[in-house]
Amino acid sequence: MKKKVIFLGGPTASGKSALALALAEQARGVIINADSMQVYDALRIITARPSVEDEARVPHVLYGYRPASPACSAADWAADATRAIDEADLPIVTGGTGLYFRTLIDGISPIPDIPDAIRADIRSRMELEGAFALHRELDARDPIIAARLEPGDSQRIARALEVLTATGRPLSDWQREPNQGGLRNRTDLDLVCLALTPPRAELYERCDRRLALMMSEGGGLAEIKALMAQNLDPALPVMKALGVPEFIRHLSGNLSYEDALTFGQTATRQYAKRQLTWFRNQFSDWVSGDAQHLESFMAEIYSFIRF
Structure with missing residues (x-):
């Protein structure tokens, strides 16, 4: 019997983590991170990683498992994710990084390792x-x-x-060479791909509210202060995480808190819009809907997993 692998993607603040958690609890799955910012250990709060309590409810892997430097490439992550999938009875790969999903599922150009x-x-x-x-x-x-x-x-x-x-x-x-690897080519796996694509206005409201809470009550400012203390290369991905550039400017005395929040919220909405476009265009063969719609499919998905 083929191993079932669940892919659950979508834009930031779309409800992926909550849905993945519910599915993993019901079906005894392992949640595997597919968010390019949540791989780093420096920013649990600002990248909306699952809480310690949620991580204790079901196994979570590839969350906060790499230092902020060096950068983690899509190929690096895909190799780690493939091992995690092979080790799990029911892998549930969830996140919002479309390039990660595409690399893992369809493979990557056969570029040799760089000395x-x-x-x-x-x-x-x-x-x-x-x-x-x-x-x-x-x-x-x-x-x-x-x-x-x-x-x-x-x-x-x-x-x-x-x-x-x-x-x-x-x-x-x-990049013109045929891709190598990719789970789609494996005969031992059965893939089901789901994308959360909530209404844009609702998604934007969630993005605004979440960033405001992170910064006012969730410890986001302290986390960014700690990141600044590491004196990292500003070009590293972790330094460009949503909200980080704006609040670094605030903490450096170059931007008011209110303006930092407004600019951070704008950047988050723009990113969510790009993610929505990516999942709708690049993954048009995925089953899509908002979280409430997909939750109605839980019984059907569970049946798929069991049989």
């Missing part, structure tokens, strides 16, 4: 010369990828130059 020496050299150049200078170099050597990246996107610019230096081939060339 540590090349990686260190490119990162050192990034610190000394800056992202804009390296973006100009990338534009001369791989204009296809350079056109897709913002000139200040230091992480992705460095990655593209590392691949080019290590392999002699542009990243855009590698």
Whole structure:
């Protein structure tokens, strides 16, 4: 009999965690994180990781299991998630990072590992010369990828130059190769994919309310202060988590609390909108609906899991 694997995706504040928890309790599942910010140990509150109490109710894996630096790539996470899926009787993979889901399900380009020496050299150049200078170099050597990246996107610019230096081939060339791996190609797994896509107005209201509560009552400011104390590279993903840039400016004395909250809420709504678009367009074959709608399918999903 094939192992059942449940995928539960959707935008931030859509109710994924609560639905995954209910499903895991009913079906004795293991919840596997698929949120690119919740993999880091530095920001439990601001990234809305499951609470300690929820984590005690059912097994949760790949939450807060990596330090804030270095960055965790989609390929890194997919390898970890594949192992977690193989170890669980009923894996429930939940999160909002579409690239994580796509990499895990459909595989990734067969790019060789980058030698540590090349990686260190490119990162050192990034610190000394800056992202804009390296973006100009990338534009001369791989204009296809350079056109897709913002000139200040230091992480992705460095990655593209590392691949080019290590392999002699542009990243855009590698991305045209057929993907390798991916759970969709495994004959021992039966995948069911669900996407929470609540009405936009309702989702935006949830986003605004949650960030306000995090910062006023939930300890979000203290968490960001602790993050600032680590003196991390501002280009790291964890430094760009929703609400973090705005409240770093507030804590540095450059923005009022009210403006930081307003800007943070705006950024969160914009991100939620992009996630909704991603799940509706990129995962059109997934069963979709709002949380209330999908909860009505619990009995049906449970039947799928059992039989």
